[in-house]
Amino acid sequence: MYKTCKKCKKIYWRNVKNCLKCKKQGLDNTLELFIPKKFKVLGSTTVYIPSKEHMKVPYNIVLLKDEYSHTQIKKTFKNLKIGTIIYDRKVNSNNFIACSKVKYIEEAGIKRLIKLVSSKIVRKNISLEIDLSNCKQKASYELEYMMSFTSINTIITSLEDLKCKVSFAENEFKDMINIKYPKIKNLLKVENKGLTFKIFSINNISTQKQKKNTIFFIDYRFYKVKNHIYKSNLLFITSNIDLFRKFIKTGKVNENLFYGEEPQIIFEELKNYE
Amino acid sequence: MYIIGSSQTKFGNSEAGFDEMMYEVIEGSLSDAHIEPHDIEAFILSNNLNYYTENQSHSSAIIPSLLGINNATVFSSEAACGAAGVAFTKACNLLSSYDPIMIVGVEKMSNHSTSDMLYFVGTDSDRELEQREGLIFPAAGALIADLYMKKYKITLKDLALISLKNHDNGKLNPYAQFYGKEVTLQMIEESPVICSPLRLFDCSANSDGAVAVIISNKYRRKSDIKIKATYATSFDLATFGKENPIDFSSITYVAKQLFKKAGLKPKDIDIAEIHDGFSIMEMIISEYIGFFEIGKSKYSVRNGETTRKGKFPINTTGGLKACGHPLGASGLRQIHDLKRQIQGKAGANQVENVNKAFAFNFGSIFKSISATILEKNV
Numbered sequence A: 001m002y003k004t005c006k007k008c009k010k011i012y013w014r015n016v017k018n019c020l021k022c023k024k025q026g027l028d029n030t031l032e033l034f035i036p037k038k039f040k041v042l043g044s045t046t047v048y049i050p051s052k053e054h055m056k057v058p059y060n061i062v063l064l065k066d067e068y069s070h071t072q073i074k075k076t077f078k079n080l081k082i083g084t085i086i087y088d089r090k091v092n093s094n095n096f097i098a099c100s101k102v103k104y105i106e107e108a109g110i111k112r113l114i115k116l117v118s119s120k121i122v123r124k125n126i127s128l129e130i131d132l133s134n135c136k137q138k139a140s141y142e143l144e145y146m147m148s149f150t151s152i153n154t155i156i157t158s159l160e161d162l163k164c165k166v167s168f169a170e171n172e173f174k175d176m177i178n179i180k181y182p183k184i185k186n187l188l189k190v191e192n193k194g195l196t197f198k199i200f201s202i203n204n205i206s207t208q209k210q211k212k213n214t215i216f217f218i219d220y221r222f223y224k225v226k227n228h229i230y231k232s233n234l235l236f237i238t239s240n241i242d243l244f245r246k247f248i249k250t251g252k253v254n255e256n257l258f259y260g261e262e263p264q265i266i267f268e269e270l271k272n273y274e
Numbered sequence B: 001m002y003i004i005g006s007s008q009t010k011f012g013n014s015e016a017g018f019d020e021m022m023y024e025v026i027e028g029s030l031s032d033a034h035i036e037p038h039d040i041e042a043f044i045l046s047n048n049l050n051y052y053t054e055n056q057s058h059s060s061a062i063i064p065s066l067l068g069i070n071n072a073t074v075f076s077s078e079a080a081c082g083a084a085g086v087a088f089t090k091a092c093n094l095l096s097s098y099d100p101i102m103i104v105g106v107e108k109m110s111n112h113s114t115s116d117m118l119y120f121v122g123t124d125s126d127r128e129l130e131q132r133e134g135l136i137f138p139a140a141g142a143l144i145a146d147l148y149m150k151k152y153k154i155t156l157k158d159l160a161l162i163s164l165k166n167h168d169n170g171k172l173n174p175y176a177q178f179y180g181k182e183v184t185l186q187m188i189e190e191s192p193v194i195c196s197p198l199r200l201f202d203c204s205a206n207s208d209g210a211v212a213v214i215i216s217n218k219y220r221r222k223s224d225i226k227i228k229a230t231y232a233t234s235f236d237l238a239t240f241g242k243e244n245p246i247d248f249s250s251i252t253y254v255a256k257q258l259f260k261k262a263g264l265k266p267k268d269i270d271i272a273e274i275h276d277g278f279s280i281m282e283m284i285i286s287e288y289i290g291f292f293e294i295g296k297s298k299y300s301v302r303n304g305e306t307t308r309k310g311k312f313p314i315n316t317t318g319g320l321k322a323c324g325h326p327l328g329a330s331g332l333r334q335i336h337d338l339k340r341q342i343q344g345k346a347g348a349n350q351v352e353n354v355n356k357a358f359a360f361n362f363g364s365i366f367k368s369i370s371a372t373i374l375e376k377n378v
Helices: A106-116 A118-124 A149-161 A241-249 B018-033 B059-067 B083-094 B114-122 B137-152 B156-170 B185-189 B249-262 B279-289 B297-303 B319-323 B330-343
Strands: A002-005 A031-034 A038-047 A059-066 A071-076 A085-087 A097-101 A127-130 A165-168 A188-191 A196-200 A215-218 A233-238 A265-268 B002-008 B042-046 B074-077 B101-107 B193-195 B209-216 B225-234 B271-274 B356-363 B368-375
Touching (some): B002 B330, B042 B083, B083 B101, B101 B330, B249 B279
Parallel strands (some): A196 A215, A215 A233
Antiparallel strands (some): B101 B209
């Protein structure tokens, strides 16, 4: 995923809100989001030495060229021959589970998840209602029960990057810290048109019949995931590798092409599970 | 501009700590220049990983502590493996305000495991696009090697010959990590694959080491070496992304700027120090600078033209491959070794009649590039 300035054609591989080159002209909508779907394997290397963040070896890194002629690299445990064409079909799924393993920074995992589901969010023009009753200032003793302000801020700013409009009580949203009474429910809205999604942290999921269109944001600290949750759209962050494996073993989630048995990112339809 | 003094520690696994190595080269370079600590008007520290390896940031402020000087002007330079080259260019540009300037490059790498070091060094690459995808630097070098070798029909033996040549030189250099160590073609070819197609002996080794160089605008002694020109610039951090992943025009750009400043051409250069973090890099860089036609340096490697006694010697003291690669010091080691060559003080590594010498240092994969031409003072 990357952004290109419509005017000067500058490509941004990093997360920017406006074109840095054209910003003086005050163009808010200069950036066009590209989510490539077709990749050709140009080159590959097999890595045999472990590094602190990638201890399981050997793994492969493939150099891919997308339909826009840009190149990028991906880690995979599969052997992909040079010249192989890969289609990323998963972005069209209606129901999905997106997971990210987080080792160090929770916010990095959230950003990555939002990136993964970005095509869905952009295409569906979703509107998000975020229940603030579970959001609190981050404090160590609260972590097991609440979604932190930092987490919710990261979700919202990532959605803003995808051109979702975020408002709080009809005012422009700035950040959670500035919201005086965050416990008032459903005042924070991320708006576009179309479907309605809700983001909750896990402890707020109590009913067996959750709406299909709910996005559950599940925090990595909760290990007991109830079955009904699998039936909904799911953003899942964990630092627990065993839990990832459990997800795979349930058969509800297939291996991601690029990551294979090392379950760093999983993104797949749930049609067989229903 | 002149180099008036320089010094280096022996590279390799050292019992000396960061401060001790730094102190050794500061004293050594002062002695070489015949000046005192208070004569230095500014210091620049080049270091890459001290924050991780020694849990010490703001390392530049250690210099005045070591020398017992108050009010010392100290700058720092951080540009991954290219930090020292960038620091040198920065110092040259600062000479109008401070004269003389001492540049100190130091790195302590032996006190952590390889997997930790790969992670630490990996922080020099793009966090989002590369680190998360497991693109450690040997893997980036390997991907480039894979594409370049296929395009120009370069063989693994060609890479092995580069490594062999640099080990032959390093074996004679008492400051090199591989000093006195016999490395054969068979050892190189049978070494384990690190990231295919690159083998262990295609990669430079983590190393402890320090180098200090003192520069001045004033010519003082006959042994001073003229800095003909120096240039540094940076490019996009991510290695891959552009349409042609083996487009190395950034190297050509830097070389053109440098030769223009110097009023010279590649053919005027007698010897070169090329940043051979991976064996393939020596080939790519020497071609894109203009020392050889693109895709053709393999013939020069096969014919022995780049050996110490060849037509155009490259990495005459062992390069990063055999000297070792203490990240923040390597660029200065290149300058120091070229100075020794021009002075005729390179011992067993000496090349005859060196008048103009070229150094090329880079950080990440051709992202922060610096290049320098030194000239004998006649």
